[in-house]
Amino acid sequence: MDIEKVNSMDFGEFVDVFGNVIERCPLIAAAVWSQRPFSNLEDLEKHFFAFIDALPQSGQEGILRCHPDLAGRELQRGTLTAESQREQRSAGLTSLGADERLRLAELNAQYRARFGFPFVLAARLSDPAAVRRELARRLHRPPAQELRTALGEVKKIGHLRLAELLGAHPATL
Numbered sequence: 068m069d070i071e072k073v074n075s076m077d078f079g080e081f082v083d084v085f086g087n088v089i090e091r092c093p094l095i096a097a098a099v100w101s102q103r104p105f106s107n108l109e110d111l112e113k114h115f116f117a118f119i120d121a122l123p124q125s126g127q128e129g130i131l132r133c134h135p136d137l138a139g140r141e142l143q144r145g146t147l148t149a150e151s152q153r154e155q156r157s158a159g160l161t162s163l164g165a166d167e168r169l170r171l172a173e174l175n176a177q178y179r180a181r182f183g184f185p186f187v188l189a190a191r192l193s194d195p196a197a198v199r200r201e202l203a204r205r206l207h208r209p210p211a212q213e214l215r216t217a218l219g220e221v222k223k224i225g226h227l228r229l230a231e232l233l234g235a236h237p238a239t240l
């Protein structure tokens with residue numbers, strides 16, 4: 068898909084295609100549509116990220132809260148979005164043993180209790196051991212720093228999803 072095609076989309080089509088670039092936050096795509104035309108794919112991505120950066124902390128935390136846990140209940144119940152399902156599967160999180168799943172659930176619960184939002188990491192680039200290691204490491208970070216780190220992961224997920232949608236290679240988007 069090229070930038071001319073993106074710029075030609077009406078509101079409904081644009082939100083249909085880009086509504087889940089940021090997990091369960093179609094509002095962001097709805098807002099970004101108004102910024103068209105986009106000069107190129109990087110410009111499109113920049114508008115998604117600028118929207119997130121301009122939000123008050125409550126809005127940024129809200130975005131994090133829209134993310135399902137890694138290897139959590141939604142994965143077990145099969146209620147993940149298609150993108151999340153693919154990402155979690157590619158990280159090996161759909162075939163964990165009971166002990167590993169329980170360990171992650173405990174760490175996720177500790178993280179959420181400390182920060183008030185779920186642990187978010189770009190799963191596509193990861194694996195179960197790395198997820199557990201990152202979770203344990205970030206669990207002790209100062210809240211302000213962890214909010215920035217978590218939003219950085221939301222942007223990595225968004226970058227990979229946009230690259231997938233546009234048929235671009237992630238590095239070159």
Ligand SMILES: NC(=O)NC1=NC(=O)NC1=O
Nearest residue numbers: 151154186187188189190
């Ligand atoms: N809590 C999360 O990090 N969730 C996710 N990371 C991904 O890459 N996809 C998700 O759903």
